[in-house]
Amino acid sequence: MTQTSTFTPEELLSSGPVAEPLIANGVRCHGGFDADGLYRSPRTLCRLPAIQAWQAQLSDQGSPLIEIPRNLMPPQYPSAVQAKLLLENGVREPVVRALTIISIVEGFGAMIRDVEVPELRKIFVEPIDGTGLDHLTGGLFEAHARDESGYRDEGGHKQMWEAARDAALENPKVPGDVLMRLMGRRGRGGPQQPAFPEIGPELERMLGLMANVLVVEVFAEGTFQWGIDVLSDPEISAAPEVAGSMVRNIQADEKPHVDYLRTALSEVSARTIRTVDDKTISGKTVVDGLLHRVLSQMTRNRPGDQREDLREGLARAISVATNPGALQEEFDALELTWTPPETTGFEPAANGA
Amino acid sequence: MVTRVRRSLKVGWNAAWLWGMYKIPSWGRRLRGIEISNEELSPTHQRAAARVLDLALDLRGVMIKLCQSVATRSDIFPKEFIEKLKQCHDAVPPKPFEQVRRMVESELGKPIEAVFSEFEPTPIASASLAQVHRARLIDGREVAVKVQYPDIEGIIRTDLGNMRRVCRVYEFFDPQPLPLLPLLVELTRHLRMELDFVREADCADRVRELFADDPHVKIPEIYREWSTTRVLTMELVSGIKITEKASMKEAGLAPAEVFQNLMYIYVRMILAAGFFHADPHPGNLFVTPTGEIVVLDFGLSKELPEGFGLGLFELMFSLATFNESAMVRAFTELGFRSKTGDTSTFVAIARRMVRRSDSGAFEGEFTEDMTEELFEAIREDPVAEVPSDFVLVARVFSLLSGIGHTLGSRANVLQAMSGGGPVASSNASR
Numbered sequence: 001m002t003q004t005s006t007f008t009p010e011e012l013l014s015s016g017p018v019a020e021p022l023i024a025n026g027v028r029c030h031g032g033f034d035a036d037g038l039y040r041s042p043r044t045l046c047r048l049p050a051i052q053a054w055q056a057q058l059s060d061q062g063s064p065l066i067e068i069p070r071n072l073m074p075p076q077y078p079s080a081v082q083a084k085l086l087l088e089n090g091v092r093e094p095v096v097r098a099l100t101i102i103s104i105v106e107g108f109g110a111m112i113r114d115v116e117v118p119e120l121r122k123i124f125v126e127p128i129d130g131t132g133l134d135h136l137t138g139g140l141f142e143a144h145a146r147d148e149s150g151y152r153d154e155g156g157h158k159q160m161w162e163a164a165r166d167a168a169l170e171n172p173k174v175p176g177d178v179l180m181r182l183m184g185r186r187g188r189g190g191p192q193q194p195a196f197p198e199i200g201p202e203l204e205r206m207l208g209l210m211a212n213v214l215v216v217e218v219f220a221e222g223t224f225q226w227g228i229d230v231l232s233d234p235e236i237s238a239a240p241e242v243a244g245s246m247v248r249n250i251q252a253d254e255k256p257h258v259d260y261l262r263t264a265l266s267e268v269s270a271r272t273i274r275t276v277d278d279k280t281i282s283g284k285t286v287v288d289g290l291l292h293r294v295l296s297q298m299t300r301n302r303p304g305d306q307r308e309d310l311r312e313g314l315a316r317a318i319s320v321a322t323n324p325g326a327l328q329e330e331f332d333a334l335e336l337t338w339t340p341p342e343t344t345g346f347e348p349a350a351n352g353a
Numbered sequence: 354m355v356t357r358v359r360r361s362l363k364v365g366w367n368a369a370w371l372w373g374m375y376k377i378p379s380w381g382r383r384l385r386g387i388e389i390s391n392e393e394l395s396p397t398h399q400r401a402a403a404r405v406l407d408l409a410l411d412l413r414g415v416m417i418k419l420c421q422s423v424a425t426r427s428d429i430f431p432k433e434f435i436e437k438l439k440q441c442h443d444a445v446p447p448k449p450f451e452q453v454r455r456m457v458e459s460e461l462g463k464p465i466e467a468v469f470s471e472f473e474p475t476p477i478a479s480a481s482l483a484q485v486h487r488a489r490l491i492d493g494r495e496v497a498v499k500v501q502y503p504d505i506e507g508i509i510r511t512d513l514g515n516m517r518r519v520c521r522v523y524e525f526f527d528p529q530p531l532p533l534l535p536l537l538v539e540l541t542r543h544l545r546m547e548l549d550f551v552r553e554a555d556c557a558d559r560v561r562e563l564f565a566d567d568p569h570v571k572i573p574e575i576y577r578e579w580s581t582t583r584v585l586t587m588e589l590v591s592g593i594k595i596t597e598k599a600s601m602k603e604a605g606l607a608p609a610e611v612f613q614n615l616m617y618i619y620v621r622m623i624l625a626a627g628f629f630h631a632d633p634h635p636g637n638l639f640v641t642p643t644g645e646i647v648v649l650d651f652g653l654s655k656e657l658p659e660g661f662g663l664g665l666f667e668l669m670f671s672l673a674t675f676n677e678s679a680m681v682r683a684f685t686e687l688g689f690r691s692k693t694g695d696t697s698t699f700v701a702i703a704r705r706m707v708r709r710s711d712s713g714a715f716e717g718e719f720t721e722d723m724t725e726e727l728f729e730a731i732r733e734d735p736v737a738e739v740p741s742d743f744v745l746v747a748r749v750f751s752l753l754s755g756i757g758h759t760l761g762s763r764a765n766v767l768q769a770m771s772g773g774g775p776v777a778s779s780n781a782s783r
Contacts, residue, residue, distance in 0.1 A: 027678060104666075110674045111767070149674035152707070158670075159679065176659055179666060180625040183770055 005053045005130035011046040012139030013146070024163030024246060029155040030147065031249060039245075041253040042154075043143045051259045054132040058263065063270035066262045066287070068218040069345050072295055074303035075338050076222055077310060080229035082334045086318070087169075087236040089327050093317045094310070095230065096172045099165040101182055102223060106250075107158030109148030113141050115209050118202045125272040125280060132264040140260050147253050157250050161227075168231040168243035177313075184309070195293055196286050198275040204290075207268065211290040214261040215298055217254055224251040265291075285348065292346035299340040357511045360412055364515040367408050371401050372523065395433060402437035409438075413445050414505065415512035415544065417481045422540050425748040428728035428739045429531055447484050450474035453500050460584040467491075468579055472498070478636065482547055482652075487589060494588070496576065499550065501583040506548065513541055539741050547652035550585040556630075556654035557587075563626050569614050571645040592639030592647045596759045604642045608760035611640050616769035618646055619753055623746055624662040624770065631655045631745050633752050657742055660686065665746060669766045672723075677703040688740035702730045724751055 018032025018040055030042035058065060078086065083095050117137050120128055128134045150156035155163075165172070196204055224247055231237050232244025268283040275281055314331075321327045374397060382389055405423075409416040420441040423430055453476075457465050465472055469488045476484040483501045490496055520533045546552060554575040564570035571590060579586035593600045595615065598608045615638065622629035630637075632653040639647040664686035671679035680703035681696050691698040706727060724747040731739060754764035 027682075107670060107674070108767075108771070145674070149670070150676040150679060152675060153678050155676070155678065174660070174663065176627065176662075177625075179662055179770075180621075183621055183625050 005050070005057060007046055007050050007135060007139065009139035009142065012050060012135060013043050013143050014045045015042045016040055016045045022160075022249065024155060024160050025166050027155045027159050027163060028153060029160055029163070030150065031253065039249045039252060041249075041256070042147060044256060047140075047143060047256050047260070050135070051132065051256060051263055054130075054263050054267070055259070057131070058266055058270065061270065063266060066214075066266045066269065066291070068215060068262075068291075068295070069341070070218075070221070071341055072299050072344060073219045073222050074299060074340070075336050076226040077303070077307045078314065078331070079334065079336055080226045082331055083226070083230045084233060084236055085327070085331060085334065087230070089321050091317050091321050091327070092169060092172055093175050094314050096165065096169060097175045097178055097181065097313075099161060099169075099227070100174050100178045102227070103158045103161035103165070104178070104182060106161055107149040107156070109157070109213070110145040112148075112209065112213060113145035115141065115206050116202050117141075117206055118200070123199075123203060123274055124268075124283075125274060126270075128267070128271070131267045132260055133267045136264060140264075144257055144260075147257070157253065160246050160250050164227065164231055164243040164246040167239035167246070168237040170238045181309075181313075195289050196281070198277065198279070198281060199273055199286060200276045203273070204286075207265070207286060208290050208294075210261055210265055211287070211294050214258065214265060215291070215294050217258045217261065219298065220254060221251075224248075224254075288346040289348055292344050292348065295344040295346060299344070303338070303340075357507070360508070360511055361515050363408065363412060364512070364519060367404060368519040368523070371404065372526070374401055391431075394431070398431045398433035399437070402434045405434070406437055406441060409441055412512070414481055414508045415516070415540070417441055417445075418544060419516065419537075419540055422536060422543075425744060426536065428731050428744065429536070445479055445481055447476045447479040448502055452503050453484070453486065456500050456503050457498065457584055460581040461579060469496075469498075482544075488586075490576070490579070490586075494576075496579075496586050497573070497589045498579075499585040499587070501548065501550065509544055509548070513537070513544075535741075543653060546654075549582055550580060550652075551582050553585060553651045553654070554580055556628075556651035559628060560622065560630060560648065560651065560654070563622065563628070564618070569645055570618055571641060571647045573647070573649065590639070590641070590647050590649075592641045592645075594635055595638035595640060595646075595756055596635045598760055601640060601760075606640060606642070606644055609762040611644065611646070612757050612760040612762040613769065614644070615646050615756070616753060616764055616766070618648070619749060620766055620769040623657070623749065624666050624766070627657040627659070627662050629655060629657070629746075629749070631749055633749055633756070635756060638756070655742070655745060657746075658688070661688075661742060664688075665743075666766075666770075671703075672706055673767055675707050677707050680706065687743055688738070689743075690738040702727070705730045 015031075017034075019035045020033040020037075022029045022031050022033070022039070031040055034040055055065060078094065078098075083098070086092070087095055120133055120136075124133075132140065145151075146156060148157050150159055194201060194204055195208075199207075227247040228244050228251075231247060232240040234240045237243055265287050269287040271283040272280045273283050273286060315328065318324050318328050318331065375394075378397070379389055405420065409420040420438040424435055424438040424441065426435075453474075454465055457468075457472075461468055468491065470491050470493070471489040473487045476486050477497070478485045482505055483499050485497050485499045488496050488498050516537055517534070520537060523533065554577065557572055557575050561572035561574075564572065573588040573590045576586040576588070593604060593606075595611075601608045601611060615633075619629065619633065630648055630651055630653075632650060633648075637648065637650045639649070641647060664683055667679060668683035668687060671677070671683055677700065681699040684699045684702070685696070689699065706723075727747075728739075750764055750766070757764045
């Protein structure tokens, strides 16, 4: 049986029928429920078969699909157990802040539609017709953007996370420092130096962003599990069913994002890139190099730095609890230790590139 | 006294002239049963605006400030007024040095020579409320001394009193008056803030603290020992004016990067900290040869209500992501109020804004064009209350957008948010 591998943007953005729309905390969101009450993700009518077709092509060509090792995923901080302990003791602010930041970061995923995409057909030595790569600006980035931030009169993941937070914690007050935490502080370092100047800044930016988003999306599995654990716990959640399902719905929506990104990056990996000085470089060298850089950054210093940034705020929030000393002690005792693996699996030397 | 009477008479006569200019032709038309359209009123608006501008340039002081305020309220005033009164800059001829000396000595309680080893008699800048002199403290530190005009408080009292009377008379006679009195109340509040130099020093310290570990920002030190409510002595910092693109390039700076740095500073103040420098005109912004942004003049600094930054972020975000329902919620969170009390007005405005955004006109940029579109939508489908903080913030981003265009860059609020921290390292980075 032959599968078609070329789709129009309208097809990739099309949704199947739903019997009941998803209303989250009074906001109409994307997706909905079928006649059996099962959640159906938006814009997946053609997107899912399309991704399967592109993956099948890769498999037929003997090109592997990129896998991000799950053991590289840093643990959540505070952990689900620590977050529950805080909520049980009336310390809500850190959890509300964390959930709000998650919702905003999800929303920022929409910026993927603004990435400048160079003329890919001229860049690769091999043809790209009928690949995921060929559909990035033809519906894939746009579908991703709409899923994350909502579109027109429908909410997206940003609004769904907000709804889960508000349902579980009964419309909590959002801490005023959320955006300050989100923006962080600037260091002395300048912009990141290009890893592959020979492919030109536009292509490196696009591939770097895709590598970055792929890793974020894969690591988000930890965030979803954390969200489900915390928000569906009847001991602390006012709406465990609603809030837990909402996070599961977001989790279901994210799967096509991971799949199209790893497919498109695998397609790059299986090809040859024309450099700006009329030479060539293997796509695998570039993709592995970019993934190695992203994974190194996300697993080495960042979890520790983020933990340090949060510690002070957590201590301040705990200090207003009934018995702050004991709570802090119990909180610290639940601390998980995590050491990042020595290698990312994408080291240039390891790949012999 | 003579001056005050003269000012009162001028304000009164011009107000009466303006009122007649609008009303007399409308009476004639009404007698003939004809309504005047907005298009027909355009020449009248142009003449009236020119008259107001002439009056402001003649009387200066509060009149200049009032015109500057009107020029930011395109949600209330016709575009002819906005365009004309934008020309109202507050550069004024300086006061004689003897008056400055008397003010400094009376405020500091010492002869000028006891505090400063040098004090340049010619100011480096003069505006509607104060002028600034270069000087050197006895210990050798170079300073800038901002000195309030000796008679400014009296003039302001007279002008505000005159304008309040004019507004009351106008509201009495006009069945559907423009909301001028609230504008005057806001102006009075701003003037009070600008006239208190101790408050200005506090604001400068607060912003300096906000960027304490940011090597890209420079807020001059205030020397409290030599500062009072009317005299402000601060570290003298020199740099390249923020709009001088060629000088930046000569110094080896990339103008677009300088602008993104500037945007980050304002986005951090407005959206994240909820406290900001509200007067980013090019005379208050410099860049040092090492790329630090220097921010001056904290007279008009403002605390925003709790949640305002998040509301503004939601508005910008919903606009950039074409999400009408989120935009409607953001309007409510920001304090916009509709006359009918329902959200249909906001839905209509949101649709209009999203349509513009959809065509790629805004692309996450908080431009003058965007605020114009928003305020025009509001004028057409009148919203009872546009929060004054929103107007002030919109003005700030419009000014920044203008600077951005001069420097070949864009005032993209969302992109500026990703200038550092978790957003930069998330899927938002570009």
